[in-house]
Amino acid sequence: MASPAVDDYLKTIYHHTEWQSEHITPSQLALELGLAPSSVTEMVQKLAAQGLVTHRPYGPVSLTPAGERRAAEVVRRHRLIETWLVQEYGYAWDEVHDEAEVLEHTVSDRLLDGIDARLGRPAFDPHGDAIPDAAGSVHREPFVLLADAAPGHRGRVLRVSDRNPAVLRGLDDAGVRPGTEVxxxxAAALVVDGATLDLPEGAAQAVWLSA
Structure with missing residues (x-):
């Protein structure tokens, strides 16, 4: 079942549990993919038959080890391409997601390895998301969502969700990017180098800090 549709399902399931522990439900999966619940139920059954996910009726969906490896391959492609577009072609970090969605299904393994080498084997993409290595392994340090961080918490911005381009642009304007010490x-303001920065609406649910 090598197809972009299968890869998109696996990537969505993988991404859902990267920054929180709750497994995705079929209804959440349908919402994320913009598909009818009946279509998602049918595909999940096919993925389960292929040994890529585990699922019980009305329960959450999780990746099997085989599904995890395949999802990591797709995620690796997507995030390397995003990094490549930013570093080599001057794309802004709010512009790369849709381009990578297309290119991740067409770039050959040889070209992808060349991109990886050209970029110096990066461990993170422009948004701070970990890029799986060729074996599918990633490293993440302990983190806390900004919305859950206590006032006075000091940390480094680890990751900014790429879900909302307007939030990305607002954070960029404020000078808040992965690596910024804050x-x-x-939940609506950070102090950076002694200056208080007001954050765009939605930032509290889009920024992860080192714990």
Missing amino acids: TVQD
Whole structure:
């Protein structure tokens, strides 16, 4: 079942549990993919038959080891391409997601390895998401979502969700990117180098800090 549709399902399931522990439900999967629940149920059954996911009726969906490996391959492609577009072609970090969605299904393994080498084997993409290595392994340090961080918490921005381009642009304008050292004032403001920065609406659910 080598197809972009299968890869998109596996990538979505993989991504759902990267920054929180709850497994995705079929209804959440349908919402994420913009598909009818009946279509998602049918595909999940096919993926289960292929040994790529485990699922029980009305329960959550999780990846099997085989599904995890395949999902990591797709995620690796996507994030290397995003990094390549930013570093080599001057794309902004809010512009690369849709381009990578197309290219991840067409770039050959040889070209992908060349891109990886050209970029110096990066461990993270422009948004701070970990790029799986060729074996599918990733490293993430302990983290906390900004919305859950206590006032006064000091940490480094680890990751910014690429779900909302407007939030990415607002954070970029404020000078908040992965690697920025911050102190939490509250969920709507961070202190950076002694200056208080007001964050765009939605940032509290889009920024992860080192714990």
